[in-house]
Amino acid sequence: MNKKLRIGVKSITGCAGCQLSLYFIEDVLLELLDKIDLVAAPMIKSKNEEEYDVLFIEGSVSSQDDLDNLLKFRKQAKFLIALGACASHGCMQSMKHLMNEKEVEKDVYNKFPSDKRLKPITSVPIHKHVKVDFYIPGCPPNNEEIAQVFKWLVQGKRLKVYDKAVCHECSLKENYCLLDQGIECLGPLMNGGCKALCPDYNHPCTGCRGMLDDANLKSGKEMLKDKGFDPDMMIKRMTKYNALQFKEFEKPPEESK
Ligand code: SF4
Ligand code: SF4
Ligand code: SF4
Structure with missing residues (x-):
């Protein structure tokens, strides 16, 4: 009998929504019980082990404690998956990259923990x-996508990355483009794979799956500006989940090397 895959789920700074998305696929997890062993899942288990074939990590590195834990987790895992926008792109806590960090910390915490x-x-x-080793983006990530990754893992298949813009799936669904309705949608610049969830409900994409690696920010911004959208509003939208990515994209070429 083949050995079961030892799966772990660990969290650093995040809201726990990504973990919940993973536990919401309990029907798939139960279906795969003879192939996987959930050896660490502190949110739902009291006994947790420390060696993993595959480890899902939720959250971003936002304290020294996070960093120490992350370095330890990496040593304990053969294959490490960033689960969700915090782990993959930094999410909302990375907005600090575009603000005065000390002032933000003072406003949020007032008094710091003594530790x-x-x-x-x-x-x-x-x-x-x-x-x-692999990313499942989104805030929170899509349950079906997590389920698919589990199936690929147990089948020993190569995990596939979705690398097209949100507009791709949106157009396949024949949605009436929000940009043509005067609504700022960032779909052309953002990673899809969510089945265009937000535009499907007439809500603009704000990029929870991160910017496309080859997003042409300059022409995207110009295109949105030409359509009459407010550049400040666009930047706010772009940086809601992806402030660090935005900052790196904006760097002059000599600085970004
Ligand atoms: S990506 Fe979103 S759902 Fe996941 S931990 Fe971060 S804030 Fe929560
Ligand atoms: S609504 Fe948004 S995601 Fe859909 S096609 Fe238009 S810009 Fe792209
Ligand atoms: S449409 Fe945009 S904001 Fe909405 S789920 Fe997809 S990537 Fe995230």
């Missing part, structure tokens, strides 16, 4: 500190 390890540090997605 230095819990004090906030500049918040970054996990790949800034460790090698990441």
Whole structure:
């Protein structure tokens, strides 16, 4: 009999929504019980082990404690998956990259915890500190996508990355484009794979799955501006989940090397 895959789920700074999305696929997890062993899942289990074939990590590195834990998790895992927008792109806590960090921390915390390890540090997605083997983006990630990844893992298949813009799936659904209705949608610049969830409900995409690796920010911004959208509003939307990515895209070429 083949050995079961030892799966772990761990969290650093995040809201726990990604973990919940994973536990919401309980029907798939139950179906795969003879192939996987959930050896660590502190949110739902009291006994947790420390060696994993595959480890899902939720959250961004936002304190020294996060960093220490992340480095430990990487050593314990053969294959590490960034689960969700915090782990993949930094999410909302990375907005600090575009603000006065100290002022934000003072406004949010007023008084810092006495334990230095819990004090906030500049918040970054996990790949800034460790090698990441696969990403499941989204805030929160889509249950069906997580289920698909589990199936690929047990079948020993290569995990596939969705690398097209949100507009791709949106157009396939024949949605009436929000941009043509005067609504600022960032779909052309953002990673799809969510089946165009927001535009499907007439809500503009704000990029919870991160910017496309080859997003042409300059022409995208010009295109949105030409359509009469407010550049400040667009930037706010772009940076809601992806402030660090936005900052890196905006760097002049000599700085971004
Ligand atoms: S990506 Fe979203 S759902 Fe997941 S931990 Fe971060 S804020 Fe929560
Ligand atoms: S509504 Fe948004 S995601 Fe859909 S096609 Fe238009 S810009 Fe793209
Ligand atoms: S449409 Fe945009 S904001 Fe909505 S789920 Fe997809 S990537 Fe996230």
